[in-house]
Amino acid sequence: xxxxxxxxxxxxxxxxxFIGVYGFLTxxxxxxxxxxxxxxxxxxxxNFIAFNKYLWANKMDGLFxxxxxxxxxxxxxxxxxxxxxxxxxxxxxIDVEDASDLKF
Amino acid sequence: xxxxxxxxxxxxxxxLVSGFLAVTTTKIFRSAIFLLFSLIGIAGIYFWxxxxxxxxxxxxxxxxxxxxxxxxxxxxTQEAGSNLPNTAMSKKITGGLAAVFGFGFTLLQVLQHKxxxxxxxxIEPSVTNIGNRMLGVNEFGYSLPFEVVSxxxxxxxxxxxxxxxxxxxxx
Numbered sequence: 001x002x003x004x005x006x007x008x009x010x011x012x013x014x015x016x017x018f019i020g021v022y023g024f025l026t027x028x029x030x031x032x033x034x035x036x037x038x039x040x041x042x043x044x045x046x047n048f049i050a051f052n053k054y055l056w057a058n059k060m061d062g063l064f065x066x067x068x069x070x071x072x073x074x075x076x077x078x079x080x081x082x083x084x085x086x087x088x089x090x091x092x093x094i095d096v097e098d099a100s101d102l103k104f
Numbered sequence: 105x106x107x108x109x110x111x112x113x114x115x116x117x118x119x120l121v122s123g124f125l126a127v128t129t130t131k132i133f134r135s136a137i138f139l140l141f142s143l144i145g146i147a148g149i150y151f152w153x154x155x156x157x158x159x160x161x162x163x164x165x166x167x168x169x170x171x172x173x174x175x176x177x178x179x180x181t182q183e184a185g186s187n188l189p190n191t192a193m194s195k196k197i198t199g200g201l202a203a204v205f206g207f208g209f210t211l212l213q214v215l216q217h218k219x220x221x222x223x224x225x226x227i228e229p230s231v232t233n234i235g236n237r238m239l240g241v242n243e244f245g246y247s248l249p250f251e252v253v254s255x256x257x258x259x260x261x262x263x264x265x266x267x268x269x270x271x272x273x274x275x
Contacts, residue, residue, distance in 0.1 A: 003105070004112050006219055012116045012149070014210050016123055016142075018203040023127025025199030026191045031178055032132065035139050038170060039123055042146050045162075053153055055219060057226025060237055064246050066158055067238075070165050071253045075260035077170045081177045082268040088181045095189075 009050040016043035030094045119145030140171045
């Protein structure tokens with residue numbers, strides 16, 4: 001067994017999560033915000049896998065949560081990009097500050 | 105410090121540095137490429153943890169699918185070489201403070217908490233075991249969430265087509 005345990009992986013995953021939060025709060029471009037969300041989702045996946053490996057190796061729940069999160073993230077990214085492209089068509093901009101009216 | 109530890113630290117540093125560059129660089133195309141490297145680093149950590157199937161899924165779905173989709177939409181919506189407008193300093197400070205304090209508090213909780221796991225014999229995360237569980241209908245099966253996710257993907261696909269469809273021109 002190596003010296004690297006659950007805590008090391010959790011620290012990496014927390015750091016990645018808050019890098020994503022920083023990007024989400026500072027960037028105003030919708031594609032950049034989508035990329036930050038992908039980082040956040042990946043840190044959550046890493047967390048699930050680490051807990052599954054180090055704490056509950058007799059179950060596979062964390063692994064299946066990760067698989068389903070990856071599937072849902074793919075669907076979410078596809079829908080978000082469809083919305084962004086539609087917004088670009090009507091507003092000629094994908095800055096969140098420009099998308100202030102609900103009607104198109 | 106063994107070779108395994110060094111590989112983990114290298115992978116973690118690679119992931120975090122490219123993740124940080126992805127959210128701070130000013131060119132949006134570079135940002136997408138740094139996101140690609142960060143996702144590859146996470147796939148490397150999965151390989152390091154000996155979850156080969158998840159690592160393969162990560163590379164196929166994220167690196168091969170979502171990043172390509174993001175780059176495609178960057179090309180559709182703006183000039184890839186142009187700089188993004190600078191964010192206001194106040195916004196940077198607020199976001200930075202929120203991230204740093206959130207990181208600090210969560211780290212404190214994680215370091216103080218004593219994790220107690222099971223001592224039972226573990227299941228190997230091989231493709232055979234994953235497949236048997238995924239389609240199993242017994243106590244530990246996941247066939248119901250599997251079907252729900254299938255319907256979600258179908259709904260997302262139809263929804264994307266409907267949303268991004270060009271409105272027919274009125275004559």
